[in-house]
Amino acid sequence: MDLPPQQDELYPIAVLMDELKHDDVNLRLNAIRRLSTIALALGSDRTREELIPFLDESVEDEDEVLTVLSEELGGFVEYVGGPQYAHVLLSPLENLAAIEEPLVRDKAVESLNKIADELSQEQIEHHFIPLVLRLSKADWFTSKISATGLYTAAYPKASPALQTELRQAYTALVNDDTPMVRRQAATNLAKFVRIMPPDVIVAEMLPLFEKLAGDDQDSVRLLTVEVLIAVAETVPLERAEAHAKLVRSLRSLFSDNSWRVRYMVADRFEKVAKAVGETVVRADLAPAFVRLLKDSEAEVRTAISGQIPGFCRLVDHETLLKDVMPTIKELVTDQSQHVRAALGTQISGLAPILGKDETIQHLLPMFLDMLKDEFPDVRLHIISKLELVNDVIGIERLSQSLLPAIVQLAEDKQWRVRLAIIEYIPLLASQLGVEFFDQKLGDLCMSWLGDTVFSIREAATLNLKKLTEVFGVEWARQTIIPKILAMGEQTNYLYRMTTCFAITTLAPAVNMQVIEESILPMIDRLVEDQIPNIRFNVAKSYDVLITTLRQLPDDGTLKDLPAGQPTVTTAKGLELIQKHIVPNLAKLQNDPDLDVRYFAMVATNNAGDLMQTES
Structure with missing residues (x-):
């Protein structure tokens, strides 16, 4: 200034x-x-x-x-x-x-x-704590609401006498006539509890929790779940009487008349279970978990579905198979699509808990049913988490069970579902092997290149590159590239456009020989294409190829290069750029279309920079 x-x-x-x-x-x-x-x-x-x-x-x-x-x-x-x-x-x-x-x-x-x-302790005691107490005792509720958020900062630096005064002032806020003040007191009580010794929590804070847990406002009661977790985590399990009080309050929260309170318990169920200990989990939480899975409100069932893997790790195997799994199976056909979608994101997490045989017996049938769900998000979530199941039962068994469903989903009308399948294919391919892949999934992968949605076509080209890295350059030369080149002869310009994208994406994954014998001749033919969009994508393809050729070894692919190796263009790469690419870029620079000329100029400048560097 x-x-x-x-x-x-x-x-x-x-x-x-x-x-x-x-x-x-x-x-x-x-x-x-x-x-x-x-x-x-x-x-x-x-x-x-x-x-x-x-x-x-x-x-x-x-x-x-x-x-x-x-x-x-x-x-x-x-x-x-x-x-x-x-x-x-x-x-x-x-x-x-x-x-x-x-x-x-x-x-x-x-x-x-x-x-x-x-602030120093003296400043806290002489300036900050009086401020907190003034706000806490103000006539208007807004000041009291703000005060509840300041106790945790003031308490650790206060003298014992002032700490007692702060606890008494907080007690008054918990008992305030205004529900908004009690709500905020419940919100901040969990943090306040965590900075106190167990004796003080049991003597003074536990009664405050019980008061809030029995509040006539459900908006207050639902906030006490975090307080319960804080008290349970801070007070040792040896304090049996204190934990017995927590369990009594917990039971009332499980069966609360307000679905919002039950939702909050369901949403924090795993944290509650870890805080209260193994005995309470077995005696109280396992039955409560099953009840919440059957709750009348879809929002509660959705929330508890998100807790399935985490809580199931904490229960014994017999309870899991006898009580929990049958109820989870019912959710597969739940009337709410949101419940089924939430289940789809979590159910795969049960595979490591159940083990191979029980995953095959209990989970695979559920997966097959959910892969047929009419709601696309359910199918999407199942597909995206299959890797967990694969790690447990092996890809061979998984593919035998799910391959028909995967093939069906590959043609799903929802493009996001098709996209999820594409992203899963490289993992599937690496486990299945080349022979099985060519027989069952090869044609499927090529069909995605002709999809009506650009994102699918783009993902399909990246998929081919990943498959080349899995199966090798020779496989790509014999299996993929001939099919891509055939697309370049199609009358529909979108196929020719996809050819540009596909071979450009593939170039870094193949070797110099494939680029010289297959990729460059195909692009050369498209230089004269009647569609301007094809021609400027040809120019962009040349630009990518120039960058690739300046790094590509004569006898390997880019992934074979040691990390950090300096870029040195090989004689063969330089020759291909000079003899094949530069003359065609010169033609494109004289194209009647402005965009074609622009991208040709960008690629030519890239080639020029390379020549100048090498000279």
């Missing part, structure tokens, strides 16, 4: 005052965002004595402006002279923490916590 002569030392404050009073909100926002610049100009002393008091009086503005101010003050410690003076920032932030707009309050609380980390 350009400042005038120093005789007007109040200039930055005066300008800021004018801008903050301006009718234009954007101007006021810009003024707030320049506070650090103004503070630097003023120096730390004047920032503390003039700027901060001014800002303290300027909290009546648009919510957007106050939000930015709340955020800016969180990073202002260095401008007021460092941590020893950081407490001067608390006053304007206290005012902002009482604003009605939630976003302003949230940013103010975030900044207050950030500043609290830099």
Whole structure:
């Protein structure tokens, strides 16, 4: 910021005052965002004595402006002279923490916590804790809501007497008449509990949890699940009485009349199970898990479906097979497509838990049913997770069971399903072997090159490159490339376009001989194509080939090169560029179409740079 002569030392404050009073909100926002610049100009002393008091009086503005101010003050410690003076920032932030707009309050609380980390114990006790208590005892609920988010920052640096006072103040917030305050108290209680010793938790915090867990507002009760997890993880299992109280509350949450509370329990089920211990899992959580899988609300069944693999690792094998698996099987035909889709993302995770024989017996039939589901996301999720099953039962058994379904899905009307199948093919191919692949899946892979959706055609070309890396250059030369070249003779221009994409994508995976004998002659023929889109893609293909040929060894592919080897164009690569590519690019530079000429010029420049480098 350009400042005038120093005789007007109040200039930055005066300008800021004018801008903050301006009718234009954007101007006021810009003024707030320049506070650090103004503070630097003023120096730390004047920032503390003039700027901060001014800002303290300027909290009546648009919510957007106050939000930015709340955020800016969180990073202002260095401008007021460092941590020893950081407490001067608390006053304007206290005012902002009482604003009605939630976003302003949230940013103010975030900044207050950030500043609290830099305050000494003396500053915490003399400045920060009084602020927390004032907000906690204010008449208006907005201040109390903000206060609940400040206790965790204040408590560790407080003396024992002040810690007791803070716990008493938090108890008052938990018992507040306003549901919004109780909600926020429940939200922040989990963090507050984690910084306390077990004795204090059992004596004072556990009753607060029980009070919130029995609240008449379901919006409060659902937030107590995280508190339960925090208490269970912090209090040792040896404190049996405390854990018995937790289990009683947990049972009531499982069977709560509000589906939103049951949803929250379902969504955190694995964390709850790990926190409460093996005995409770066996006696209470396993039956509750089955009940939630059968819940009347689809949202609850969707949430608990996401917990299937994690929780099933914690139960004994007999319970899993006898009680849990039959209920999971029912979800395969659940009336809600969202439940079935959630199940599709998780069910494969059961394979490592069940083992080979039981995966074949229990899971494979479910997979086959879900691969026929009318909802595409269900099929998509099953396909994307098959690798977990493959690791357990082997690709041969998997392919025998699922290959018919995979072939059917390859022609699915939903292009995302076809795309998922394409991405799975290289893994399948590497496990099946070349002979099985050529017999069962080879024609399928080639058919994708003619798909009506560009993303499928693009993925199909990348698929061919990956398959070449799996089966080798000779396989590609004999099996793939002849079929691609045949597409270049088709009357439909999209096939000829796909030929350009395919052979260009394949080039880095093959060797110099294949490029010379097969790829370059095909592209040379397309130079004279009647469709301009084909011709400018030919120019782009030449550009890629120039880059490939400048790195390609005479007797190998790019993947054979050692990592970090410097690029040196071989004599053969240079010859192909000079004799085949450069003359055709010269023709394309005289093309009547502007785009063709442009891409030909780009490729020619690439070739020119190469020649200059090699010379």
